[in-house]
Amino acid sequence: MKLLLSTTNALNKWLKADLPRFPAKEGQRVGVHVLASDEQALCWQLYIIDNAYKSRDKTIIACEANSRFTVFIPVDIKLTLDELATRLQMEWQYSLAETLQQLRPCQIVRLLCY
Template sequence: MQLQISASNALNKWLKADLPRLPAELGKQAGVNKLHSSSNTMSWQVHILDNRHQSMERTLIVCEAYSRFIYFIPLNRAFLTLDELSERLKIEWQFAFVEALETQGLVSRYDIAIMLSKLNDIEFTPYWIKNTDLSINGHISDAAQWVTQTLEDRNLDRLNQPLAFEISSYINSQTKSVKVGSKKQRFIPIERLLAYVQQITQPNPASNDMSNVVPFRR
């Protein structure tokens, strides 16, 4: 299964990488393609945030395309190569996913263990692109405000991992909306990611794109 990782311009610059772009969509500029997750591809938008102005402390903000599920990777002045970051992204979304599931009590620990076992059987192959999905960018901007405001309120230079999980679990339990056609549909990210993971871990998952399948919530 392809793990498509879409780096923002800021992250691409930080990585000092020369990443490919997706082919430009008809009538649109290059580098702003919409991302989609399916049974064959799991897509993530990734952005790097300076914790403070001219700070050496940074945070990665990672958002899944279908569910808008967000998690954070505190970098703590570390510089990661593309390969090192790929390895972290392959596994750390699962840590944040499990933390959110347990916080919300959506499934039992037994069911979580079964899902993780099935995910472990999937070979996630990273594929990097330079792209910013503008429909996801607003969610990332909101998450960035949560990070900077939390650090300011608590007089911290960086997030520790428990605090990163705490913020992301809260964000992922809040109702979000996406525009599908002429209508807005609402959903909760952790519930939507759970549905997606359940779909891709089925013995013979459907091959269709899930981007427009949204559980509507009042």
């Protein structure tokens, strides 16, 4: 499964990445695209905020496109795209494992059937 990350300009600049923009259709605002996860790709929208004015401590906010499940990733050093993708996957899997651990077995079966 592919991991598709859609980042804000601020995050793109912070990462010092030269990520391509989605092409805009005629009459469509630049940067406005519908993301949807499917069997082929898991899509996340990513933002970055300063924890304090001009602080190097920041928080990356990752929101999954379909479920709107949100993960907060605190950072204090620049990450590469691969490091960001790995960190996001780890945080998401950890949150999923924690959620499943809190559910009773019958709830897990019901959750996995949907």
